[in-house]
Amino acid sequence: MDASANPVTDGPTLIELPAGSASAVARAAAERDPSRPGNLLEVRNLSTHFFTPDGVVRAVDEVSFELGYGETLGLVGESGSGKSVTALSITRLVATPPGRIVSGEVFFDDVDVLKLSDEGVRQLRGKEIGFIFQDPLTSLNPTLTIGYQIGEAIREHLKLSRRGARDRVIELLDKVGIPRARDRLTDYPHQFSGGMRQRVMIAIALSCDPKLLLADEPTTALDVTIQAQILELIQKLSEEFHTAVLLITHDLGIAAGMCQRVNVMYAGRIVETATVNELFENPRMPYTWGLLDSLPRLDDIRGGKLRTIEGMPPLLIDPPDACRFNPRCVFARDVCREGEPALTQRGSELHMARCWATQPDGWIK
């Protein structure tokens, strides 16, 4: 409620970030919009663990990244890589127990989210940060009209009158492309198709003009023609409202089309981060190579066998001090089994990878 009661961090802490990357992301943000330079979101050494009877699962392990104002950043990985838990941790939505954010800092607009009061975080969610999840049917309440559900955040955060809220809801439904918006306020979620429900979710997410949109596999449950509609909508609206997007996806094609930068996650770690062009043209991590190789592609002549990544992702209970990808990596040497490489720079400032083999003194040039 009272934002001034929250601990606000001062600017200079930015300088402590490794390898000059902070300035690079922030500079890019300044180029996009000089009126709003800098980082909207900074995640530092975030670790979220799950305490299960079988042991401690390190779902997110010392993850650091930044997101500039108005930027679209992809978080790409397979199931269990920690991408969703990262997003949930940013808004402190991790189910506790069994999960717990064990360490790290999350600065949103220079406020450390992890130190906020519960009420402070509530003010952030829905207002400053909007959400779109994979399955719109389970994220909407089947017993409430969509007009009520879209209006909920508006009444809560914007303190509009009933009438004002209603007008805003109609405006939002129009924006997300739902025809005859006025007539559909009293409809229930089951009266909408999957694509239309996802539009309703987007309307809710954008209802309070958030600075950040967390989109967790927003189109995975949708058909490809509907997916194209929804992605276009997210892209258009995020540009219009200057909303930054953290796009979580397993689909490298979606990341290629939507994002300015991409983080690749594997086994709870960021293993590569780069601008979208760099990542697809010059990836520097064997896991990224494997992901790209294992995709059948439209733009390729029909080609015999796909190169695959053998084996499965590791269990995240007590991972050894080694590269987490080494058991599946065809380039692994002894050093990969003896210690975990750090996320270090490759070529450009924004390109980092976690790999012994592609380091300057490594064995893959």
Added chain:
Amino acid sequence: MTATRQAGAPAMRPHQRDHLVEVDDLKVHFPIRAGIFQRTIGTVKAVDGITFDIRKGETLGLVGESGCGKSTTGRAVIRLREPTSGAVRFDGTELGNLKPGPLRRMRRRMQIIFQDPYGSLDPRMTVEAIISEPIDTHRLARGAARKQRVAELLRMVGLDPKYVTRYPHEFSGGQRQRIGVARALAVEPEFIVCDEPISALDVSIQAQVLNLLMDLKGRLGLTYLFIAHDLSVVKHISDRVAVMYLGKIVELGRPDVMYGGPGHPYTRALLSAVPVPDPQAERRRKRVILKGDIPSPVNPPPGCRFHTRCWLYERLDKPEECRTIDPPLRAIHGDLEAACHFAEEALKTDVGVAHIDERPVRRGTPVEALALAAPPKGVPAAKEAAAPAAETTGGTSA
């Protein structure tokens, strides 16, 4: 042509010896019942008159969005679903005329692999029991021979035979799908319907299962009907592709021809919607965003079923025949057939193919690094697989 045929008495085309499966004007309708007397108040026309063949040793890809009838088609072809009308012939024998005994014997020759590796395996059966079941049903082996056969099948799909006493929950999604494949192979079928076999799996695991299916096909001389919603996957695995929309096949042909220049505006819209893992191509592409959702198969639009969402219909200023005449599949160029009155107009555009260019596809692993790669290890079945894999890396096709 199709329209003039009497329901239940399809005019059958003569059987061709190299065609394993021949489908004539197949329709599968589901009644919608309501009220206390369960009166029929409508019909869902899931599959509404489709005709196609699958040649021996071929993979026919069947692609379309949810609700287009592709899975129902797959089931009707192996008679897991009774067709409302139309004929399905397997190796020249009309399945609809078969008595239960001969039908069961015929079923041994055709199998299905399901999408959901979690729902399609009985959680209370061990792997051995799951794979033995079809062997017992068709009395193919007993005792030690059966045990040996189960072990052989597991090795064939890349699983260690020592796991026979385990239960499905002890396996990952990809491994379960391998068990499903082993179960299908247990009766030595000639034909397998693969119903979205990799859709529920992670990217890296998808490729493993896809490679396995292609491997097995080559080794065992199988014929596949491969059903999927992912156009890239279908292109990769299929010899010919059929695109379905609202219960009809709208386009049919070889993937290289079809994907290079589709004759149907729906195929073009689909292709334009598929994201490609190449930022440059993504920026260059011309996306046709189809308006609205797929219409209900209870009341499909009159004329061409796609005209309500068709971009070409709009561009041509709404020609009347699109609203009134259901276009039949017809030859467009080469082997390519499309069901569109204005396919020639579609061919003149670059919709859906604008992002295809001459640049070599940028794959993951750099060519320089390939020489350093260790051979794949671990999976027993990988021995045969290793050799061809090494040849086809780096994006060049075999």
